[in-house]
Amino acid sequence: METAHTDKNFEQKLNHLTDNLIKMSNIVEKQIEIAVNVIKSKDSSDAQTTQNLDEQVDEVERDVRDLSFEIMTLHRPVASDLRLVFTALKVSKELERMGDHSRNLAKRAISISSSFDEDLTDQMHNLGKGVQKMVNQTLESFFKKDEVQARISWNQDAEIDRQYKSLLSDLIERMHNKETSVVDEGTKPILIAKSLERIGDHATNIAEEVIFNITGHYIDLKKSDFE
Amino acid sequence: MVDQNSNYALQTSEVYVHYGKKMAINNVALNFPKNEVTSLIGPSGCGKSTFLRCLNRMNDVIDICNVKGKFLLNGNVDIYSPDIQVETLREKVGMVFQKPNPFPKTIYENVAYGPKIHGIASSQNELDEIVKDSLHRAGLYEEVKDRMDDIATGLSGGQQQRLCIARAIAIRPEIILMDEPCSALDPIATAKIEDLINELKENYTIIIVTHSMSQASRVSSKTAFFHLGNLVEYGETGKIFTKPDKEQTNDYITGRFG
Amino acid sequence: MSSLEKRLAAEKRFKFYGMFAMTLSLFFVLILMYKIFSTGSGAFVRTTINADVYFDPNFIEVSSNSSKKEIMKASYVDLADQVINQNHPGLDEENFIKVREMYTRKFDYQLRDYIANNPNVIGKTVNLDISASSDLDQIVKGNYPRNVPEAQRKINDYQLSILDSLDSKGKMSKTFNFWFFTNGDSRDPETAGILGALMGSFYALLICFSFAFPIGLLASVYLEEFVKPGKITDIIEVNINNLAAVPSIVYGLLGLGMLIGVFGMPYQVPLVGGLVLGFMTLPTIIIASRASLRGVPPSIREGALAVGATKMQTVFHHVIPLSLPGTLTGTIIGMAQALGETAPLLLIGMVAFVMEIPGGAFDPATGLPSQIYLWSESAERGFLEKTSAGIMLLLSFLIIMNTVAVLVRRKLEVKW
Numbered sequence: 001m002e003t004a005h006t007d008k009n010f011e012q013k014l015n016h017l018t019d020n021l022i023k024m025s026n027i028v029e030k031q032i033e034i035a036v037n038v039i040k041s042k043d044s045s046d047a048q049t050t051q052n053l054d055e056q057v058d059e060v061e062r063d064v065r066d067l068s069f070e071i072m073t074l075h076r077p078v079a080s081d082l083r084l085v086f087t088a089l090k091v092s093k094e095l096e097r098m099g100d101h102s103r104n105l106a107k108r109a110i111s112i113s114s115s116f117d118e119d120l121t122d123q124m125h126n127l128g129k130g131v132q133k134m135v136n137q138t139l140e141s142f143f144k145k146d147e148v149q150a151r152i153s154w155n156q157d158a159e160i161d162r163q164y165k166s167l168l169s170d171l172i173e174r175m176h177n178k179e180t181s182v183v184d185e186g187t188k189p190i191l192i193a194k195s196l197e198r199i200g201d202h203a204t205n206i207a208e209e210v211i212f213n214i215t216g217h218y219i220d221l222k223k224s225d226f227e
Numbered sequence: 228m229v230d231q232n233s234n235y236a237l238q239t240s241e242v243y244v245h246y247g248k249k250m251a252i253n254n255v256a257l258n259f260p261k262n263e264v265t266s267l268i269g270p271s272g273c274g275k276s277t278f279l280r281c282l283n284r285m286n287d288v289i290d291i292c293n294v295k296g297k298f299l300l301n302g303n304v305d306i307y308s309p310d311i312q313v314e315t316l317r318e319k320v321g322m323v324f325q326k327p328n329p330f331p332k333t334i335y336e337n338v339a340y341g342p343k344i345h346g347i348a349s350s351q352n353e354l355d356e357i358v359k360d361s362l363h364r365a366g367l368y369e370e371v372k373d374r375m376d377d378i379a380t381g382l383s384g385g386q387q388q389r390l391c392i393a394r395a396i397a398i399r400p401e402i403i404l405m406d407e408p409c410s411a412l413d414p415i416a417t418a419k420i421e422d423l424i425n426e427l428k429e430n431y432t433i434i435i436v437t438h439s440m441s442q443a444s445r446v447s448s449k450t451a452f453f454h455l456g457n458l459v460e461y462g463e464t465g466k467i468f469t470k471p472d473k474e475q476t477n478d479y480i481t482g483r484f485g
Numbered sequence: 486m487s488s489l490e491k492r493l494a495a496e497k498r499f500k501f502y503g504m505f506a507m508t509l510s511l512f513f514v515l516i517l518m519y520k521i522f523s524t525g526s527g528a529f530v531r532t533t534i535n536a537d538v539y540f541d542p543n544f545i546e547v548s549s550n551s552s553k554k555e556i557m558k559a560s561y562v563d564l565a566d567q568v569i570n571q572n573h574p575g576l577d578e579e580n581f582i583k584v585r586e587m588y589t590r591k592f593d594y595q596l597r598d599y600i601a602n603n604p605n606v607i608g609k610t611v612n613l614d615i616s617a618s619s620d621l622d623q624i625v626k627g628n629y630p631r632n633v634p635e636a637q638r639k640i641n642d643y644q645l646s647i648l649d650s651l652d653s654k655g656k657m658s659k660t661f662n663f664w665f666f667t668n669g670d671s672r673d674p675e676t677a678g679i680l681g682a683l684m685g686s687f688y689a690l691l692i693c694f695s696f697a698f699p700i701g702l703l704a705s706v707y708l709e710e711f712v713k714p715g716k717i718t719d720i721i722e723v724n725i726n727n728l729a730a731v732p733s734i735v736y737g738l739l740g741l742g743m744l745i746g747v748f749g750m751p752y753q754v755p756l757v758g759g760l761v762l763g764f765m766t767l768p769t770i771i772i773a774s775r776a777s778l779r780g781v782p783p784s785i786r787e788g789a790l791a792v793g794a795t796k797m798q799t800v801f802h803h804v805i806p807l808s809l810p811g812t813l814t815g816t817i818i819g820m821a822q823a824l825g826e827t828a829p830l831l832l833i834g835m836v837a838f839v840m841e842i843p844g845g846a847f848d849p850a851t852g853l854p855s856q857i858y859l860w861s862e863s864a865e866r867g868f869l870e871k872t873s874a875g876i877m878l879l880l881s882f883l884i885i886m887n888t889v890a891v892l893v894r895r896k897l898e899v900k901w
Contacts, residue, residue, distance in 0.1 A: 077481070318793045330788060
């Protein structure tokens, strides 16, 4: 399908870059999955795993950053190659932030006591599952270079936001009502929800990069007339 | 594709060029906006130089070369019309070549030759002014003003090429064609010429054939990509180098070409 | 021996062969030079006999007031006899003739020329060095052996005794023979000079150049730049190349048949000789010029055309000036060849005894190589050294012309 580069060295580096991104995506998706599960399971060893995975993410992110810079310096990429390198840098940053959020939310999740309201826990879990799916679809659209799928997953952010806001208002209402199981946890549930919402935001950023990589334009997806 | 719009210095359409039976240019239509730099890129043998040479009828000297098509200068003059004197055409459309080719005469004589044979200057003073002005515009005057009577071939490669540009400018063309003008030059000389091209476009329309993609991206506002005699894509240079429409174009400029 | 050693040894051997060949050829050249030089150098020296010359007005027909023309027309044979009488008094008729023969036969001309340059000398006595006869000259130079029986000698015993007596009185001397350069041909070797042949060759070469160079240059320009390559140009090119290899005597035939026979041009003149040499040199010039034109890089032509020059302007302003070194070199070499040609001149008559120095291209003349040939055929011993001297002169001109060709090429060669 795609012809190979005349410069094998260059070709190798570009492939290496993509491989790193794949690696990073896999780790981060795993992180999110584990973190979301920890909301319900409260397994502290799982929480530790997200911590460990985060170190790997950081390492790969550094690799992507250095490799991108090297490619730009030595090979002066243009057109499709340039777009790839450009978006690789930004996507890796987004992924790295996602990883951070996952780690933080897992840490907070295990510190929430088991007496916390089950319904709210479920809501958090569902939000997390929604975010997980959105991230998966977005990353798939990146590697498949699927513009349509990118747009669809971008649009899922609306639903994520809605769920987040609903959860938030529930939490606040219950605090207002001075329900002990909620009040005792303080800001932790709010922050967990926030982390999940932020992961969703980062996913929409990635979706925008996907579209740039494919079309060469940054479009305001809010204004685009796609249903 | 051809219109009376005089915003174009040159409009071409339905261009076919054959060398004997072999086709070199296949149905190309390309318009060149005034006072802009258009670059023609493409792999070796793609026809870009052949196309360029049609624009000032340099292909006339090659017997087996057969040129067909419409070439309108300023929207109203067909340069291949039998009414047109090719020497007058070349007053309007100048050319700078790949390897600098100054005449083995003095620097002054090199620049003065064109105006002399076209009778542009009415006095020696006027001729001197034209020579001085052309050398200024080519960014060479300061370097040679004290040695105008030296033989031109004693200059460095970059200086010789700027002299050739001065020579082309001296007859007051509207369009300057450049066929890989920096191929034979070192990077500093190349940079000087690219800077010069940037200045020249204020007063001339420039069409440049180049092997160097980076040069095309630095220097031109419009880029045309040729392959096997076909015009594959034409557009804003920025767009061509970020997101060309055709995959073939992308493959070429990223170096994936077979 | 390893392969490398073998190869190096082969190279060494090859270099040796080359060096050997060069040395050998140089050796032969030196021998040739030595032979010519040693024989020819004698021609530049002339034996003279010192004598008191009383310009007795009784024996001179003209006076000091006479015009130069009158002086040149008068006869001075009597004066010459008188001078000899005065310097060798008391000779009987037989011995007088013998002594007279010791002096150059052109003694009277020598006197005439002296009077013409110094009309006031009439009535005065002047001490002059008078040329000896060729035979005497050769004896003095040692080219005739003295110690052979009288019958085998050109100089008899009596003359030898006079010679020795004059010698002991210090009256024999040698002077630089500028007559070699100022006189035309002569039956007497001592007064024979090369000037006639030199002028003949000069006019012939002048005509040759004036004819062949412009035509050759323009023809080559036309064929190379303006004509489309095709069958006709191929035929012309083949013919020109062949013409360059035609034996030169054929051109002589052409001159004889066409120039003299059909056009009625005079026989034996440098005009015809020059034209014949011109025909011969034309193919050489065309070939050299075409090669030179081809050597001008297309980039120069393109540069001129791109600036709006017409084909004519491109060719005449740029291509021809740049091709000139090569063309001129070819021309000069062609001319040097023409200088040395005898065969074509043979048929149109320029190989004959001509005494007068030609004043122009229409006067009968001979050429330098022809003159050398004529002298070499002569019986007189005195002509031997003149032949060699002539060859020296011819070779000098050829060397000069070839050197000029090299210098012209170097000077005009421009780096593009």
